[in-house]
Amino acid sequence: MSRITNNMIISSFLSNFTRSQKNLNKYMEQLTTGERFSRISDEPINAVKAMKLETMLKFNDKYVENAEEGINWLNVTDKALDDVVKTLRKLRDSAVKAANGTMTPDDRLKIKQEVDQLKEHLIDVANSRYGNAYIFNGAKTRIQPYKNVDSTDPSAYVGEGGLSNEKLLRELGAGITIEVNVTGAEIGFGQIFADLQGFSNALENNDTDTLETMMGTIDKHIESVLGARAQVGSRQTRLELTVDRFTSQEIAYADILNKTKGTDIAETIMKLKNEENVYRIALATGARIIQPTLMDFLR
Numbered sequence: 001m002s003r004i005t006n007n008m009i010i011s012s013f014l015s016n017f018t019r020s021q022k023n024l025n026k027y028m029e030q031l032t033t034g035e036r037f038s039r040i041s042d043e044p045i046n047a048v049k050a051m052k053l054e055t056m057l058k059f060n061d062k063y064v065e066n067a068e069e070g071i072n073w074l075n076v077t078d079k080a081l082d083d084v085v086k087t088l089r090k091l092r093d094s095a096v097k098a099a100n101g102t103m104t105p106d107d108r109l110k111i112k113q114e115v116d117q118l119k120e121h122l123i124d125v126a127n128s129r130y131g132n133a134y135i136f137n138g139a140k141t142r143i144q145p146y147k148n149v150d151s152t153d154p155s156a157y158v159g160e161g162g163l164s165n166e167k168l169l170r171e172l173g174a175g176i177t178i179e180v181n182v183t184g185a186e187i188g189f190g191q192i193f194a195d196l197q198g199f200s201n202a203l204e205n206n207d208t209d210t211l212e213t214m215m216g217t218i219d220k221h222i223e224s225v226l227g228a229r230a231q232v233g234s235r236q237t238r239l240e241l242t243v244d245r246f247t248s249q250e251i252a253y254a255d256i257l258n259k260t261k262g263t264d265i266a267e268t269i270m271k272l273k274n275e276e277n278v279y280r281i282a283l284a285t286g287a288r289i290i291q292p293t294l295m296d297f298l299r
Contacts, residue, residue: 046260053257057250063172064246067239070170070180073130074236077182080128080135081229084187087118087125088222091196094118095214098203105206112203119196123148123157126189136184138164145184152198154190172242178235182228192221 097103098111126136126146133141143161151157165185169177184190195217202210 066170067242071239073180076130092218099211108203139166140164154194157193
């Protein structure tokens with residue numbers, strides 16, 4: 001039978017005492033940080049799971065940011081196109097009045113002044129911006145797409161930097177993108193401006209034959225712009241649904257992450273209280289075990 005020495009008892013006590021201190025520190029750290037573990041070595045399986053969830057949440061945040069930025073871009077585009085449609089309808093009304101056989105040349109000159117102003121307004125709308133970016137110039141977002149000239153040539157309205165038909169894409173997932181812009185060429189701004197200049201010229205020259213065709217010309221432009229608005233609307237809907245989906249996923253992922261990594265406050269407090277009791281008992285026990293020796297008195 002092996003002999004148990006005083007040193008063995010003290011060594012065992014110190015080992016248990018140290019373990020109790022570590023447990024106290026662990027529970028206090030959990031309550032302070034709100035996390036069950038701070039190192040992978042503490043809980044390897046849950047730590048890896050938590051890192052994957054955190055990565056998924058970061059990607060989710062980025063995709064939501066992309067979608068919301070796309071929605072904002074499309075909102076500005078939709079408002080601009082709504083302005084274009086309203087302006088073209090005013091111009092159609094002017095075309096109806098101008099084609100009336102009772103109109104005098106002076107009456108048509110007054111209508112011409114209105115047409116010129118509305119044409120200039122449409123050029124301003126075609127140069128609309130979201131922040132500092134021109135929304136109708138494809139990838140050339142820093143370059144003004146159109147200029148105001150008096151010409152029946154659509155190409156004459158193109159700005160100095162030229163037009164871009166490139167699509168702007170926003171990433172909504174791994175390999176999933178969506179177009180967020182409509183180009184000026186798709187809407188046909190150049191042709192709209194050229195036709196309105198022809199309208200203005202016809203009013204100035206009292207050209208009734210041309211004036212009679214303007215209603216049909218403007219109607220075609222209205223249909224084209226409405227088609228572009230329909231595309232914008234469908235993309236807005238898709239992006240809004242995407243934001244809703246990612247928001248729901250974020251809540252679910254965050255809940256799983258909390259269950260994987262988060263501290264159960266009530267349970268941890270209970271464990272801490274128990275460990276404090278163990279610690280106090282260990283201190284009291286240690287005071288009895290580690291008694292002064294003869295050498296302590298001789299020093």
